[in-house]
Amino acid sequence: MFRHFATTAVLTLGLLAVTSCSSDAATSSADYCEMIRTYQADSDTYGDVFDAATPDPAAVEAAFRAISAHIDALSAKAPASIKTDVAAMSDATHQLIDLFEKYDWDSVALAQSDDLEALSTLMDSDAINSANERLEQYSEETCGIDAGS
8 A cells, every 4th residue: 555655646746847847037948847857857766766565764765855855946946827736746745755754764654654544635635636737737738748758
């Protein structure tokens, strides 16, 4: 169950990475899209962390620390038209990271906790799913990035 959840969480985070590019006063469309592509390339490594039957806590921590840095950078540069959706994904990401940190990055401990159900509910909520859908559409229409790739 946890491996499925972890994969879903990483894919959710990955969707944020491929779904937010445009121009605004601080960042050109090309610059922002390049940030997305960099995260997208790195995100394959993050997903690999959860391929093990029991992910190594040090690897989980390293992956989520890197994800956090990417997400913070993307959030800071989000165009106004998708800023609310990016913020929702960023908040969910940080809640996920906070829970992993609470359990010392031990996925088995988190999977056995009562917190997993609440986190699963958050990550599968209508708000997150709707934000994902809008961000995916934005990515494809504005950046030309296939969110399914």
